[in-house]
Amino acid sequence: xxxxxxxxxxxxxxxxxxxxxxxxxxxxxxxxxxxxxxxxxxxxxxxxxxxxxxxxxxxxxxxxxxxxxxxxxxxxxxxxxxxxxxxxxxxxxxxxxxxxxxxxxxxxxxxxxxxxxxxxxxxxxxxxxxxxxxxxxxxxxxxxxxxxxxxxxxxxxxxxxxxxxxxxxxxxxxxxxxxxxxxxxxxxxxxxxxxxxxxxxxxxxxxxxxxxxxxxxxxxxxxxxxxxxxxxxxxxxxxxxxxxxxxxxxxxxxxxxxxxxxxxxxxxxxxxxxxxxxxxxxxxxxxxxxxxxxxxxxxxxxxxxxxxxxxxxxxxxxx
Amino acid sequence: xxxxxxxxxxxxxxxxxxxxxxxxxxxxxxxxxxxxxxxxxxxxxxxxxxxxxxxxxxxxxxxxxxxxxxxxxxxxxxxxxxxxxxxxxxxxxxxxxxxxxxxxxxxxxxxxxxxxxxxxxxxxxxxxxxxxxxxxxxxxxxxxxxxxxxxxxxxxxxxxxxxxxxxxxxxxxxxxxxxxxxxxxxxxxxxxxxxxxxxxxxxxxxxxxxxxxxxxxxxxxxxxxxxxxxxxxxxxxxxxxxxxxxxxxxxxxxxxxxxxxxxxxxxxxxxxxxxxxxxxxxxxxxxxxxxxxxxxxxxxxxxxxxxxxxxxxxxxxx
Numbered sequence: 001x002x003x004x005x006x007x008x009x010x011x012x013x014x015x016x017x018x019x020x021x022x023x024x025x026x027x028x029x030x031x032x033x034x035x036x037x038x039x040x041x042x043x044x045x046x047x048x049x050x051x052x053x054x055x056x057x058x059x060x061x062x063x064x065x066x067x068x069x070x071x072x073x074x075x076x077x078x079x080x081x082x083x084x085x086x087x088x089x090x091x092x093x094x095x096x097x098x099x100x101x102x103x104x105x106x107x108x109x110x111x112x113x114x115x116x117x118x119x120x121x122x123x124x125x126x127x128x129x130x131x132x133x134x135x136x137x138x139x140x141x142x143x144x145x146x147x148x149x150x151x152x153x154x155x156x157x158x159x160x161x162x163x164x165x166x167x168x169x170x171x172x173x174x175x176x177x178x179x180x181x182x183x184x185x186x187x188x189x190x191x192x193x194x195x196x197x198x199x200x201x202x203x204x205x206x207x208x209x210x211x212x213x214x215x216x217x218x219x220x221x222x223x224x225x226x227x228x229x230x231x232x233x234x235x236x237x238x239x240x241x242x243x244x245x246x247x248x249x250x251x252x253x254x255x256x257x258x259x260x261x262x263x264x265x266x267x268x269x270x271x272x273x274x275x276x277x278x279x280x281x282x283x284x285x286x287x288x289x290x291x292x293x294x295x296x297x298x299x300x301x302x303x304x305x306x307x308x309x310x311x312x313x314x315x316x317x318x319x
Numbered sequence: 320x321x322x323x324x325x326x327x328x329x330x331x332x333x334x335x336x337x338x339x340x341x342x343x344x345x346x347x348x349x350x351x352x353x354x355x356x357x358x359x360x361x362x363x364x365x366x367x368x369x370x371x372x373x374x375x376x377x378x379x380x381x382x383x384x385x386x387x388x389x390x391x392x393x394x395x396x397x398x399x400x401x402x403x404x405x406x407x408x409x410x411x412x413x414x415x416x417x418x419x420x421x422x423x424x425x426x427x428x429x430x431x432x433x434x435x436x437x438x439x440x441x442x443x444x445x446x447x448x449x450x451x452x453x454x455x456x457x458x459x460x461x462x463x464x465x466x467x468x469x470x471x472x473x474x475x476x477x478x479x480x481x482x483x484x485x486x487x488x489x490x491x492x493x494x495x496x497x498x499x500x501x502x503x504x505x506x507x508x509x510x511x512x513x514x515x516x517x518x519x520x521x522x523x524x525x526x527x528x529x530x531x532x533x534x535x536x537x538x539x540x541x542x543x544x545x546x547x548x549x550x551x552x553x554x555x556x557x558x559x560x561x562x563x564x565x566x567x568x569x570x571x572x573x574x575x576x577x578x579x580x581x582x583x584x585x586x587x588x589x590x591x592x593x594x595x596x597x598x599x600x601x602x603x604x605x606x607x608x609x610x611x612x613x614x615x616x617x618x619x620x621x622x623x624x625x626x627x628x629x630x631x632x633x634x635x636x637x
Contacts, residue, residue, distance in 0.1 A: 041501040042472075141589060156362070185361035185528055187586050190572040194585065212501060215531075215574035242576060256506045258531040259576045260558075264513055267535075270503035273471065 003206050004053070004174055005029040009066035011052055018278035022048045023230045024285075025302070026066070032173070033204035035197075037221035037238070039214055039253070043274050044227040046210045047096075050176045053208075054093055055083050070174070089119040091174040092167035096182055098159035102151040108162045109135065109147025112169050119170045134165040138195060157188035164195065171203055178210045193220055214257045218242055223310075226250045229274050229285035231302070236311040246307050246318040249286050284316065292317045321388065322349035323522050324373070324490055329382035329392070331368050338594050342368040344546040345382070350490065355516060355523040357533035357554065359569065360543035363590070366526050369543070370492055373524065374410050375399040386490070406436040406486035413495040415475035419467040425474075426463040429453065429482045436486040452481040457511060473504035477511070484515065492524045497532060509535060530573050534558055539627075542566050545593055545602040548621065552628030562630035564607050601633070609634055 011023040023045050030036050038046050051057045053068055055075055068075040070091065075083065095101035103111055112131035116122050122130060128147075135143035138161040151159050160180060167175055177196065181189035197220060200207050211217050217224050217238070224241050226234045226249065234247040245251045255268040272289035275281060283302045287293045296316045305313050331343040343365045350356050360366050371377035373384060376396050384392035391404055399405060409432075412418035419428055429449045434440065440448070450460050456477040467475055476496060483491055496512070497505040513536060516523055527533050533540060533554070540557045542550040542565065550563040561567045568586045588606045596602060601614040613633055621629040624636040 041503055186530070186572040186574075187361055187568060189574075191586070213574060214502070215576050218576050219574045253502065254576065256502050257576060258502075258505075258509075258529075258535055260531070260534070262535075264510060264535045267506040267509070269507040269510075273503075 001032050002029050003032045003034075003071060005067075005069045006049070006053065007067045007069070009049075009052065009068060010064040011048060011057070012062050012064050013058065013060045014062060015060065020277045021064075021230060021281065022061075022277060023052065026230075026232050027304070028225055028232060028235065030174070030206050030208065032206055033200070034223065035200060035207040035209060035221045037217035037224040038208060038210045038227060039212060039217050039224060040227035041274060042212065043229075045230040046212075046227055047178055048230075049227070050093065050178050050208060050210055054087060054091065054176060056087075085119075088115050088172075089170045090172055091176070092170070092172040093176040093178065094160075094163050094167050094180045096179040098156065098163045099151055101163060102159060102166075104151055107148050107150055108154070111162075112147075112166050115166060115169045130169070131165075134169050135162070137168075137199075138162070138165045139191075140165075157184055157192065160184065160188075160192055161195070164192070164199075168199055168205075172205060174206045174208070175200070176208045176210070179212070180209070181216070182211075189216070214253060215259070226253065229281075230277060231285055231314055232312075233286065233314045234312065236308075240308070240311055246311065246313040247286075247315050248290050248292050248319060251319060284314075286315075292319075320351050322385075323352045323354075323387060324350040324524075325383075325385040325388075326373070327383045327385070329369070329372060329384060330380045331365075331372060331377065332380045335594055340594050341546050341596055342593065343372070343379075344596075346543075346546075346548055347382075348541055348548065348551060350522050350524060352489070353516070353520045353522055354539065355525060355537045357537035357540040358524060358526045358543065359528060359530060359533055359540060361528065361569075361590075363545075363593070364543045365546040365593075366543055367494075370410075370494060370524070370526055373490075374408055374492055375405075406432075407488050408490045408492065409483040409486060409488035410492045410494065411479050411483045411496045414499045415472065415479045416467065416499065419475060419478060421467050424464055424466055425453075425458065425470065425478050428467075428478050429463075429485055432482055433485045448485070452485055453477075455484070455515070456481045471504075472500050473508060476500060476504070476508050480508075480512070480515070484519070484521075488521060490522045490524065492526070494526045495528070496525075498527070498529070505532075512536065530558070530570060531575065542569070545590060545596070547602060547631065549603065549632070550628075550630040551621070552625065552630075556625055556628045560625070560628075562624040562628065562635040563603075563632045564609055564634075565603050566630075568608075601631075603632075 006026055006028045009023055009026040013020040013022055040046055063076055109131045112134055113127040116127040116130055132143045132147050135146055140146050140161055181192050209221055221238050223237050225232050228249050234250045252270045256270055275285055282298050284297050287297045302314050303316055307313055327347050328345045330345055333340045333342055358366055372379045378396050379392050383390055426449055429452055430445055453460050458477040497508050525537055537554050540554050541548050544565050550566045561570055586606055591602055599618055601619055604610050604614045619631045619633045621631045624630050
């Protein structure tokens, strides 16, 4: 059952230096309980997409077209009051830097209580009990005492757990995790991702995991969407994407990632860099970096081929 | 071969109220000329404190740092900058955006350490040297007039490497030099670093928690846990036959493509406190999947488990 669907979403930022077309024709859907990875280089539009889904885009952002539907409700046209009721309760987000995202001058327990008071209709006393319970659920040792701590008194891994407790306090149906473990140790990363995975399985929560780490996405996601310069270039079940990538960019991305059994000389760098998203762009934004480019690539609009029922590629000359 | 750097029983303690935090606790290792050594461990394990002592911006509490058989550990950090040894140990910092002065052009960023540590220069010789360095790291000479914000991440990384190589160091300390880069650029920078080491014969101490990257670049690996080295050895041996349970957990935690690792070794619990740690308890005890009573009775010392391969665990080699 589809929980979230993004249909042909285009978004641009108006800046003094011109209009930056950050997302173009993005189409994705997410089923209940599914974990979808979104991978790509920085600047590919991963975070812009997640902010747009949550309706917390920068004021300079303009939606140029498309729709975002959450259980049938179009989030882009819904009144602000409906969105406020949804965010934090039905859909929640974990941000990249927990220390910046948490309120630095409020004890972490209070911050969780705030969400519960706003959305769950609990009394203060109930909220306090539930906040400590949430801290315990994300395996923070001594949650009673930790609830009174401020973010600066906790390690990065602990703060990230608090963020997760905050996001999951109202048992949302959708969790967007934007680089939730960047900057954390691999051991902490594994613990945090295990936690998100366990909680998602328990309550059939859908997760969008945004990361630039292909290895992490490979291990944790059911399906993966690859983004390049504001386009979703390939979407496929995880195993298919890694064993038989069909977009030339996906193949390059995999070939450049360090992994066991591969020597330095075998890593293939990706030539070129992301194009400037201002001004005129060819239908395929990867064309200038692509080794397979030919006349067909610039001829018509970017095709979206279903090479298999579940496997979409936005390429005129797929592998 | 005589080691380039020889560290013996190096410690650094910080007072915390009436107690003492043992950030680095009796660490010994050496680096041969031209060798690339990886230093891995989680945040808070003392990597940075160790690096700051080796680069001589922080004074050790105990122990010796011998560089080309000369003791440099006793020179106070404040005076080390004035010695001729300063040029010999240089550092490439983690985030090229934060570590480059935003008001310096790429030219000045590369020229600054040259002006301070080398010379005398004329305008012509300095320009020639900066351009030579830019070419060496693959930075187009036309970009030397740009400021950091006008450069891409990969170009900034190249500036960081060029300015560290300028004073012709014999030891280059690299602190997560590719952590801020995209994978597409990372491969290029890693290859550049590998080429430069072969070309210049400089030694690397490569600090990272990305073990996939360490494996690509390093001959030998040191694994640190709570201020101590718990395992060291040739990179292949440590990665293929890790002898310390912490190293095994670290390797199991790396997400990787296409390799099924089966049941993951999960670490539970929090690390022990580095404040006044008991000298008779293994630092990994409590988090270790194989803890036994004797782990709380005697701290294991490093002992050989293979050719040049050592581990500090009672069960290593069993």
